[in-house]
Amino acid sequence: MDMNKAFLETAEKQFLYYKQLGERAMEQLETDQLFQTWNEDTNSIAVIVKHLWGNMRSRWTDVLTTDGEKPWRERDAEFVGDFHTREELLAKWEEGWDCLLGALRSFTPDHMSQIIYIRNEGHTIMEAIMRQLAHYPYHVGQIVHTAKMLKETSWDSLSIPRNGSNTYNEGKFLKPKTRKHFTEDELK
Template sequence: MDMNQVFLETAEKQFMYYKQLGERAMEQLETEQLFHTWNEDTNSIAVIVKHLWGNMLSRWTDVLTTDGEKPWRERDAEFVGDFHTREELLFKWEEGWNCLLAALRSLTPDHLSQIIYIRNEGHTVMEAIMRQLAHYPYHVGQIVHTAKLLKESSWNSLSIPRNGSNSYNEGKFTKPKTRKHFTEDELR
């Protein structure tokens, strides 16, 4: 088994997990809640989505041939709340993730040791993937946390519910050991 191929498949599974986690959090919100901020120093979910979108397009467009910080990226503008509809927000969310996933799926195991640049600093492709696997879940966590605060008691847990660990583990440990395999639909 080629470990570099396993790495690429595992990275895609992890990105898809966090994409779906963010979507499941946003689905629970009313449209106006996507744009809520507590003060001028906090970002709405819409602003976090806009930042992820800008980062993904910049980092993953022509990932092997151009610097990941594109000259056309306006990072500071990503933190201006100018999305106005759920549809616009979700369109940008999908556009960013589609760019990332298309780039990731175009990579071969041989690419992982290739040097690429982000802000003129060299990274192997594997390092760049790991960098984004730390960055994007950080922001998805912000989305989930914000959504949970906004929903208060009507929040539907996205993981093991509070005080549910024992019954969850009982269900897991009464079954034979397995390895999670994602279906094509889960990966797309």
């Protein structure tokens, strides 16, 4: 398999994994908890989602022909909590991820070395993808951590439950070696 094609498939799998992680964390919260902050220097989950939405739209709209920092982006406004409903927050979440995934799915292996710009700084498409594979999971981690802090009842683990590593590993090692393959539906 072409390495650039494999990279694109792997990048998409990773983005989808972090998208799902954020969603599973937010699903565990009451609506008002999505908007809660501890002090003026912390961001609510809603604000983190708004920032991801703004960044994704800016970076991935017309990515091959325009700078990733769009003139219409108002980054500072992304940190103002003006989402008011879970539905609005989740709609923006989906819009941002759809923009990213649409761009990612439009790339061919030949695009990987093409230079694009983010704030007038050249990146290959592969570098731009890697940049965002560091940025978005950082914020999804904030969402997960915040959700765990806010959850008033028991937390449903998003990975291996605490003190469950041995049981998890035993189950994994009883099976033949495999490579995780995502279905078409999981990649959409």
